[in-house]
Amino acid sequence: MKPYLYLSGLKNLVNEITGCEVVHIGIRPYGFHAGNAMALIVYPYLLCKYLEDYGKAPKIQFIISINDWEQDTLDGPDYRKYPFNIYPKNTSLQFTPDESGCCKSTVDHWQPMIENNLNKIKNRFKEISFKFVRNSELISYPYCEKLLIETIKNPKDQLKILKKYSGKDALDEPVSYAGVICPKCRRSHGKTTVVKNNLIQWKCSNCGTRAKDTFKNFQYWWYHKPMLIARIRIFKIDITLSGGDHFSEEDFKIREALIKKYSPKTKEPKMIFTPTVVALNGEKMSKSRNNIAFADIKKLISATANFDDKNFYITQDLILDKLDEKDYSSIF
Numbered sequence: 001m002k003p004y005l006y007l008s009g010l011k012n013l014v015n016e017i018t019g020c021e022v023v024h025i026g027i028r029p030y031g032f033h034a035g036n037a038m039a040l041i042v043y044p045y046l047l048c049k050y051l052e053d054y055g056k057a058p059k060i061q062f063i064i065s066i067n068d069w070e071q072d073t074l075d076g077p078d079y080r081k082y083p084f085n086i087y088p089k090n091t092s093l094q095f096t097p098d099e100s101g102c103c104k105s106t107v108d109h110w111q112p113m114i115e116n117n118l119n120k121i122k123n124r125f126k127e128i129s130f131k132f133v134r135n136s137e138l139i140s141y142p143y144c145e146k147l148l149i150e151t152i153k154n155p156k157d158q159l160k161i162l163k164k165y166s167g168k169d170a171l172d173e174p175v176s177y178a179g180v181i182c183p184k185c186r187r188s189h190g191k192t193t194v195v196k197n198n199l200i201q202w203k204c205s206n207c208g209t210r211a212k213d214t215f216k217n218f219q220y221w222w223y224h225k226p227m228l229i230a231r232i233r234i235f236k237i238d239i240t241l242s243g244g245d246h247f248s249e250e251d252f253k254i255r256e257a258l259i260k261k262y263s264p265k266t267k268e269p270k271m272i273f274t275p276t277v278v279a280l281n282g283e284k285m286s287k288s289r290n291n292i293a294f295a296d297i298k299k300l301i302s303a304t305a306n307f308d309d310k311n312f313y314i315t316q317d318l319i320l321d322k323l324d325e326k327d328y329s330s331i332f
């Protein structure tokens with residue numbers, strides 16, 4: 001298969017589909033800065049609009065993954081140079097406190113806003129639907145259990161694939177792509193061992209807790225690349241919609257290889273990638289780089305509909321200084 005890139009990729013994709021597909025979008029549950037909005041709002045909106053323009057009724061089922069199993073912040077010996085020798089700095093997003101202090105976790109803070117804003121697209125395209133799923137809800141699916149246990153047991157098999165297709169350097173250690181979150185102190189640092197079948201053992205290097213229990217009785221963190229394969233299989237995903245940074249990291253080839261190795265009977269989804277939003281300072285816009293800006297979504301949609309390249313440079317006229325992140329209702 002081939003990747004579908006940017007605007008011309010989106011139009012080619014719309015030509016090939018019926019409008020009833022299942023589309024997957026993953027989000028780290030943070031805000032709606034222009035970088036996030038590109039994959040989360042602008043491209044879904046344009047996908048539906050072009051379907052309509054091409055005479056196909058948009059009835060897309062969007063599966064929105066709330067990535068609460070991801071690392072709170074990436075850490076590792078040098079995570080820019082060795083992007084596959086990584087682990088959570090403290091814990092998973094599921095157990096990351098809400099910065100604003102009003103909710104139990106950052107996920108509880110952002111998820112209602114994500115749902116509220118995305119549901120607004122339904123005002124314009126009545127027959128589409130959104131299903132919001134936290135990664136941590138996947139634990140009851142047998143395939144999730146199987147692949148997560150495999151990830152804990154044999155992370156070096158996954159490193160081989162990541163290294164081969166990304167062309168990036170990697171160290172021999174540390175290599176782990178999933179692990180237990182301590183039931184006592186909620187930190188991720190420690191040793192997770194699969195004793196046998198679905199029996200898991202945990203030894204916390206933060207608080208010293210030792211625990212042995214069946215798989216379902218622990219909470220986990222899990223690196224998003226192998227985790228996506230579980231989501232594709234469980235939700236029978238036809239199309240993945242991702243930010244352009246994933247294409248730059250060679251996720252197109254990596255996903256193909258992971259599916260082939262871990263779920264060979266799964267149909268490979270069509271993969272569309274959006275442009276990467278570049279901030280005013282010339283770097284990729286992201287919360288961790290502290291260079292976010294909020295866009296006027298209507299203007300961002302118009303500008304994106306005339307843009308077919310890798311890096312979308314945000315300009316001052318697209319930026320809204322005063323924006324209510326909780327409610328984008330005015331745009332639809």
Ligand SMILES: [Zn+2]
Binds near residue numbers: 098100102108
């Ligand atoms: Zn809150």
Ligand SMILES: [Zn+2]
Binds near residue numbers: 186205207
């Ligand atoms: Zn602990």
